Amino acid sequence: MSDxxxxxxxxxxxxxTLAVIVPCYNEAPNVAPMVARLDQALIGIDFExxxxxxxxxxxxxxxxxxxGAQDHRVRCLKRVGRRGLSSAVIEGAxxxxxxxxxxxxxDLQHDETALPAMLAxxxxxxxxxxxxxxxxxxxxxxxxxxxxxxxSRTGTRLAQTLSRTTLSDPMSGFFMIPRAQFERLAPALxxxxxxxxxxxxxxxxxxxxxxxxxxxFRPRLAGESxxxxxxxxxxAGLMIxxxxxxxxxxxxxxxxxxxxxxxxxxxxxxxxxxxAGLDFFTAQTIGTIAAMVVNFELNNRLTxxxxxxxxxxxxxxxxxxxxxxxxxxxxxxxxxxxxxxENTAGLLAGAAGAVIGVVWNYAVSATLVWRRA
Numbered sequence: 001m002s003d004x005x006x007x008x009x010x011x012x013x014x015x016x017t018l019a020v021i022v023p024c025y026n027e028a029p030n031v032a033p034m035v036a037r038l039d040q041a042l043i044g045i046d047f048e049x050x051x052x053x054x055x056x057x058x059x060x061x062x063x064x065x066x067x068g069a070q071d072h073r074v075r076c077l078k079r080v081g082r083r084g085l086s087s088a089v090i091e092g093a094x095x096x097x098x099x100x101x102x103x104x105x106x107d108l109q110h111d112e113t114a115l116p117a118m119l120a121x122x123x124x125x126x127x128x129x130x131x132x133x134x135x136x137x138x139x140x141x142x143x144x145x146x147x148x149x150x151x152s153r154t155g156t157r158l159a160q161t162l163s164r165t166t167l168s169d170p171m172s173g174f175f176m177i178p179r180a181q182f183e184r185l186a187p188a189l190x191x192x193x194x195x196x197x198x199x200x201x202x203x204x205x206x207x208x209x210x211x212x213x214x215x216x217f218r219p220r221l222a223g224e225s226x227x228x229x230x231x232x233x234x235x236a237g238l239m240i241x242x243x244x245x246x247x248x249x250x251x252x253x254x255x256x257x258x259x260x261x262x263x264x265x266x267x268x269x270x271x272x273x274x275x276a277g278l279d280f281f282t283a284q285t286i287g288t289i290a291a292m293v294v295n296f297e298l299n300n301r302l303t304x305x306x307x308x309x310x311x312x313x314x315x316x317x318x319x320x321x322x323x324x325x326x327x328x329x330x331x332x333x334x335x336x337x338x339x340x341x342e343n344t345a346g347l348l349a350g351a352a353g354a355v356i357g358v359v360w361n362y363a364v365s366a367t368l369v370w371r372r373a
Contacts, residue, residue, distance in 0.1 A: 016073070018047040018119060019098035019179075023088035024106030025054045031063040033108060035074055041112040045119065048073045050096060051106070052088040054306075055080050060106075083306035085173070086196040090189060093182050102176040103196065110174040111215040118176040121211035127181055127204075129211045130167065130197065131174030137214030138169075168212055170198050181208075192251075254303040255362045258295050266291035289322070296321040304370040317369045324364045 020038055024030075031051065038049055051064040053076060061078040068074035077092060093101045100122055104110045110131060118129035132138050175197050188203035189196075201208065270287035274280065296318050300308050309317040 015097040016046045016048045019096035020049040021092035027106035028058040028060045050092045052077045052092040054083040114215040126211035127208040129176045131215045132169035132212040134168040139216040258298045262291035262295040
């Protein structure tokens with residue numbers, strides 16, 4: 001090794017003790033305050049902060065990189081063509097060599113002053129330190145609306161019941177874990193939706209010693225909340241996925257559930273039109289089209305939320321979806337008729353046709369309609 005290379009190696013900073021992962025979307029006004037608050041909270045702790053930005057149109061990544069140009073502790077991963085808090089956390093956590101990994105929301109509602117206590121808990125032997133709003137000393141007042149409060153409480157109760165965990169705040173997005181522990185669990189993570197902590201706890205299957213650190217959940221100062229009813233739906237999907245052991249893709253399950261709702265819409269519209277005097281064929285045709293439109297809208301908002309189609313792409317996607325589902329309906333009927341003609345029980349033949357139809361619609365829709373997913 002040359003003298004110059006030796007000098008550079010000797011002067012290069014060691015890997016930080018702590019990496020703070022900040023998943024963000026449209027949080028530009030909060031980037032600089034986040035760095036300043038971490039700087040104050042982590043005095044004496046060698047850390048880096050990694051903003052994982054899902055290609056925010058408000059310039060979040062540019063803000064982080066501008067600060068990073070002056071401060072080597074600030075890094076940015078900009079993701080293009082994919083979105084989602086859980087997957088953002090996974091990518092950020094796997095992009096560091098720090099000994100410990102903390103996850104904190106980019107909206108400044110989590111109390112960064114709890115981070116040293118979390119680190120102390122891990123150094124004291126805990127496998128996971130969780131910032132909790134529901135233990136003594138914690139406070140959830142930052143949930144500004146009654147709806148958000150209900151959503152959080154409902155999710156917490158469901159998570160505790162279904163996962164059989166005593167964790168007081170399983171819906172928290174504020175936690176710290178040794179990097180080696182995270183890397184061990186990473187292959188078993190679902191990686192979809194917004195509840196990465198619950199995903200980690202379920203992946204560990206009760207093998208983690210968890211320390212809960214109280215913190216006060218602050219009101220949001222800038223930007224918009226990402227918490228809505230669809231987050232709870234994605235949480236339910238995560239629980240189903242874990243219950244099934246990952247046997248079926250979560251998106252396929254969501255697509256199939258939306259399809260089931262479409263059947264209800266189809267039958268309801270057809271019954272209403274028949275009652276109004278329309279003939280069976282016309283009523284069935286209108287009901288089928290109505291169901292397809294509803295299915296497209298729900299899939300666009302739920303199943304493929306992170307690549308949701310908007311503007312001209314929405315109408316292009318709707319036309320493609322109608323064509324895809326139309327071909328799927330033809331395949332469904334054809335297979336069912338063939339099986340029935342071969343003396344297969346009518347119900348079984350119909351079910352087989354329906355399964356083939358759902359698989360066809362899912363596979364082709366993912367390829368043509370929401371191909372960025």
